[in-house]
Structure formats: C-alpha cells, structure tokens
Amino acid sequence: MENQIFQLQYAIDTFYFLVCGALVMWMAAGFSMLEAGLVRAKNTTEILTKNVALFSISCIMYLVCGYAIMYDGSFFLSGIQGGETLVADALAASAENGFDGDSVYSGASDFFFQVVFVATAMSIVSGAVAERMKLWAFLAFAVVMTGFIYPMEGSWTWNGADVFGMYNLGDLGFSDFAGSGIVHMAGAAAALAGVILLGARKGKYGKNGEIHAITGANLPLATLGTFILWMGWFGFNGGSVLKLGDIANANSVAMVFLNTNAAAAGGLVAALIVARILFGKADLTMALNGALAGLVAITAEPSTPSALGATIIGAVGGIIVVFSIITLDKIKIDDPVGAISVHGVVGLFGLLVVPLTNDGSTFVGQIVGALTIFIWVFVCSLIVWSIIKVIIGLRVSEEEEYEGVDLAECGMEAYPEFTSSK
C-alpha cells in the first residue's frame, strides 16, 4: 500500500513537472508575439525566424551537452530513461525521503522542464538585438549560450557546484527560486553585451544625440505576447516548486501561482501610472513591460511573500522598468523591446528582495550570486559576440537595414503586397 502511494506521488509530481514544462514552452510563443509586435513590419519575418530557430537550437544544444554540464549528467542524455532498477530505486528514494520529503520524479521530465528555461533565457536576447543583427550571427551565438554559457552558471546555482572551485553560492546564502538572475538577468547580460557591440538601430539617435522613437508595428500582437508570457509564467514559477504530491507542497504551489499573478498585476498598474505621469498619456508598451517586470521581480522568490507583498514587489518592478528603459535610451543602449530593463535590471531587483521574505538567503549571497552570474555571462558573451563579429559580422548593411531584414535575411515579407505568381 505504501509503495502504491509512493508510485502515485511519483506519477503526480512527474505529470505536474511536464505540464509546467509545456506551459513554459508556450512562453516561446509569447516572446515571439511580443517581439513581432514591437518591431517594425519590415522586420517581422526575421524576428519570428529567430524565435523559432533559437527555441529549437536551445533544445538541441541542451540535449547534446547543456544538461550534462549543468547537472553532471552524461552527454546526449544517455541513460536518462533510467535503468532496469528504476522503479525500485525511485521507491527506495521515496521511502528514504518520506512522503513529504524531497521530490522524486522522472529524469526525463526534469530535462524537459529545464530545457524550456534555457530557451527562455535565449529568447530574451533576440528582442534586444532586433531589427539590425544578422540572423546567422545570432543563431551562432545561441549555440554557445545554450550549450555552454548558461549551463555553467546554472551548475553553480541550481546544481550547487563550486564556482571554478573557489566558492559556493549556496553556502553564501544565494537563493533564486525560479531564475530572476539565473535565467532572466543572464539573458539580459548576454543581450547587453550584444547590443554594445552591435550599436543602435539606424535613425534611433539624431546627429545631436536626440532620441527618436521607432514605433512598434503591431500592438495587438505585443499584448497577446504579454498575456501568453503571463500564463506561461505559472509554469515557470509554479513548476519550480518541483513537487506537488502532498498538502504542504500543494499549498506552496498555489501560493506561487497566486503571487506570480499578483506581481504581474502590480507591475502593470504601476508602470501604467508612472507612464501616465511622465508622458501625459497611457503608454501601452510600458504597461506591458510593467507586467513582465512584475513577473521577473517575483520569480526569485514567489513562495514566501504574502499576496500583498508580491503585489508590491511586482509594482516596484513595474516602476523600475519604466525609468530603466528611459535611462538606457538616454545612454544610447538601443533595446527595441526593453528586454535588458525588464529581465536584467528588474531581475537584479528580484534577487535583492529575496532576503526580505526568505530567511534562508542573505544579502551578501544575493549580491555575490548576481555579480557572479552577470560577470560570467556578460564577459563570455562579449568574447563570443566579438569572435562572431570578426568572422561573419554582427550587423546587416545600412541598405539592408533600411529595406528591412525580412528581405535581406529571409527573402520574404511578413505582409507581402503587389506580388504576382507566374
């Protein structure tokens, strides 16, 4: 009887993991729509191509070597389906942990849940470098980012490995529940390195340094993308509880869902109000970024804050993101979708507020962890982007940029007109 209950728990936890993984996978659709909405129509096909290709590359690279690097597994996931003693081993582990102990679930479900996080980190990069980067330069970077750069910092954090044998982030009190730093700030650090080497879009800044707005082509798509991300985030944070099969964990999962939602709402309202005060009108794109900022802010610790606390954390994230976007614009870091602000600046904020509600973490741990992740990803990315720049170049020609990268890189427009078939 006890074994049957353990089997059921294993099945439920595995099932829960897989469903959450599928929800996170859907965030790829959210990023695609958000980015397609915030770029100009002439760059739509290319940004969509980048998004579908980066997702697939992430899945393959994480399967080939990323998962092995991050969790000390074997390359090509060999043996992940478990050996002949799988059932006995799982039952033994369950019995040892007790019913409400550590989670025990299928190894394959763990990979599936982890792989979609890699793709999320990489998705963040595509928006920031949109409208001017060469497609294949971007995809080449995706290979290194998802196969090596991200798995390395992932192994120091979620896998608890020492950072090059020097220090251990877990021992210092670093805690990042679902990846404000590990996933979001890491993606933003890679994006920042790319944007610095790439430069701003043509026409973004005038001769005298004045800032020109380049308006997004399709705000319904951007809104749909934000809602898709919002929904996928329940899997992102909810799944990171890693377990569902007992009352305490079920409550924790419910609280995580609730707080994730509350933070997004707080972020959206705060950003909307701040934009109204600063600009005189309600800027939808800022409101959308505000919701995402709320989500990023709560991701580092969605289980311990109260519902009100989560709303406030999200709201502060929403306020920060508006000022961050304006500031980055002023210092000529051209980020068409605000990815560096949403995921990087607010990701850092998310990490820093964890010790307020979680006794298991320390400010020192959070700061050292954030610095470790940022420096590692930023420096590695800078090196990789530079190598790509020397070999094939990062940027399309000025004429191609003017005509749109859809034609230059993909040879097709998203909304073709005046075409005829022969």
Next chain:
Amino acid sequence: MKLVTAIIKPFKLDVVREALSDIGVHGMTVTEVKGFGRQKGHSELYRGAEYVVDFLPKTKVEIAVKESDLDSVVEAITKAANSGKIGDGKIFVSPLEQVIRIRTSETGDQAI
C-alpha cells in the same frame, strides 16, 4: 466639365457622401490619403521618446461634375465637411477635358 477634388477629415466622409447624393451626384472616387496644411502634424510619445506625425490621415473625394452643377457641389461639400476646427481640408477645382463612359463610349456631359 470640372474635376472637384476635396480633401476632408475621414470622419466627415459619410456626411459628405449623403449631402452629395441629396443634390443628385451619382458617382465619386474616394481615396485614403495623408498630408498636412496649416494644421501641420503633431508629436506623440512612444516609450518616452518623441516622434512627429508629419502627415495626418485624410480622405480624398474626387467628383467629375457638369459646369452647371459645380457651385452646388462645392457648396454641399463645404457645408458638410465643415467642423469649424483647423484641419477641415480643402477643395480643389480643375478643368476636365474629357469624360468617357467605358461601357457605352458616351462622352462629355452624357458620361458624367
């Protein structure tokens, strides 16, 4: 014969069409256009950065009329399209050399 080209505010199109129908105008061509006059463009903010909308959306109505109908057509448009605010648009009148109805090959006033 004259060609009357009226540039009006898009939301006035229905009123103008009705006013012209009432005085017996049977056909017109309508185009969505962009432009500016004394009204000039206006500036907007997108994510905190300013951008200028130089060309505002307008509707262009083209009507071929007999000389005798010209005054009533111009009056009907002027009255219907007038909101009293800047940006109401303009009416251009130009000579029209020939009109041909393609189906019947009728020409001149007959074809209008």
